Amino acid sequence: MLDTAQRETLAALADVLIPASDPMPSATAAGVPGALIDLVLGFRPDLAEPFASALAQCAGQEPEAALDALATGSPAQFQALTLLTSGAYFQSSQVKQAMAYDGPPQVVRDDIDTYVDLLTTVAERGFTIR
């Protein structure tokens, strides 16, 4: 579980990584530094250590400069930070609503009628079989 200082560091970094852009909320507005980051850390416990290291390296620093240094000097930690931040972001119901994303499951429906005319051309053209 992250402590308050780690969450504050994450919030500062996360809003640089994912700022608001209408209609999409920023990372903090979507709730990334709260329950969502805990959720995705549970999905990927292998990333807990590099993620914590990323936060430690960036703590107390100006976020943009800290991210520059992390991406260059500690790519594994940067990858853990960005993957978990965006992974948490897409868990947000607010984000899903803003994206108007209604993903699977979806029942299979035939769509042969949409392309059968095109396919007739392919069949008529034939193919040289060796």
Added chain:
Amino acid sequence: MNVHRDQAEADVLIVGAGASGGVAALELAKRGFRVVCLEQGDWNIPDDFTGGKPEWELTRLKQWNASPNTRGAAQDYPIDATDSPIEPLIFNGVGGSTIMFSGHWVRALPSDFRVRTLDGVAEDWPLTYEDLRPFYDEITHHIGASGLDGDPAYPDNHTFPLPPLPIGKYGLAAAKGMDKLGWHWWPAPNAIASRKFKDRPACLRYGACESGCPTGAKASTDLTHWREAVSLGAVLITGARVRQLTVDNQGLVTGAEYVDRDGTVRHQAAGVTVLAANGVGTPRLLLNSTSALHPNGLANSSGLVGKRLMMHPYASVYGTYEEELETWLGPTGQALQSMQFYETDASRGFVRGAKWNLMPTGGPLTHTLWEQGEPWRDSFGASFHERLRSTFGRLTEWGITTEDLPEEHNEVVLDPVLTDSDGIPAPKLRYTISENTQRMLDFHVARAVEAHEAAGATSVQAIPVVRHSGFHLLGTARMGTDPATSVVDQWGRAHDVPNLFVIDGSVFVTSTGVNPTATIMAVALRAIRHLADTRHDQRAAN
């Protein structure tokens, strides 16, 4: 070390519970053989897989990744791929790599078996398309493949038990592009149920095929073969990691030593042993099975065990489209395939060719991943939302499977240092992309760019060789008629060891230019049926 010999003897021992092992177990169990299979992994059920669950996009990058080196699970063995531009992809468990394959259910073409005769390269197979056709047909109908009859790229009007899966908005856009160019395309055949089939439900389009089908619609052999084989009496021992095959003083294989989950070394005796452990696992096991009679590994008098590795270098050409094409919808799976540039055309500067598949591009997280070395502001910061808006639902892939030809310097060897968690020497790959394949890749990538542009793509990006693409592990124990230049005969029987068989992708003479699972299973069924038919002439260990 003590070796426990507490298993009942089998008529046939199968090593590996994947695609070819499943075919063998079911056929032999139906025919009344006492079958035992040793599998280092475990059973999974569809609910184990994370597709459709909140954790899917994160876990497919680790726990449910197709690379054993990335997963690093207890049942996995490491593979040193530092000398290969392609990462080997394998799943260790009941169903084997069919648990994670994309389900592209593609037959080879007749020319694939006659490349020496037609193109003057490599060797012809000791069997033909016509020899395999009844086995392709039988397995296609057994597993419930979905597809549309009448593809003019094939010489016969072979059928599918299920209608094709939808090609979707993105498939239609691509088809219109191919139509403008006058190029071949066809709604793609998939080993995925478009309707309920036997006890498998229809696909729910999660697009998670490559991390395990959460629906049970994909025809992985745990569902299509192993359940039935076990119900007919086949014994499947999971958590059993084979470390070597054993031989008697007459040169016959007597079974296998394996390490169980408790670390106990056991021996499974059998009259006949069948290897179905894939193009890396099979040569690894043969090379690990040294003895006074076989100092260079079992069945290796030709020196070709592990040699001639073929991996199908794979290119991805991504097109971005203005309109929302629902490219987050599965299956993954292929919507279309094209054989337009499959056959040799000498004017292109290379021989042989490649098959194309049109695929979707998954959920939102996929589109925002940062790759080491790329400026982070290309993925994040002000770019984050723009990249997401322009690609999510709007990005499709023409994937290109190229036929690499066999070369002896491309090989699987035993790593001198690396071992698995039981101390068994691990495999190492040495693989380079040949000039012929490189030219093939260049040509096909350029054509796929044209295909996207004809379909209306606003931008196109190519990855000429995708590292994370090595599902197709072929050729490392090739079949042939001459014991000096091949490891097994056309029935999979080792030239050196008359009661040892290899039936996985290792036996491929050439790689073909298509996804190999249909051919692997057809070759395996043909071999095992022959074994069963000729059982009275088959030598077996006592």
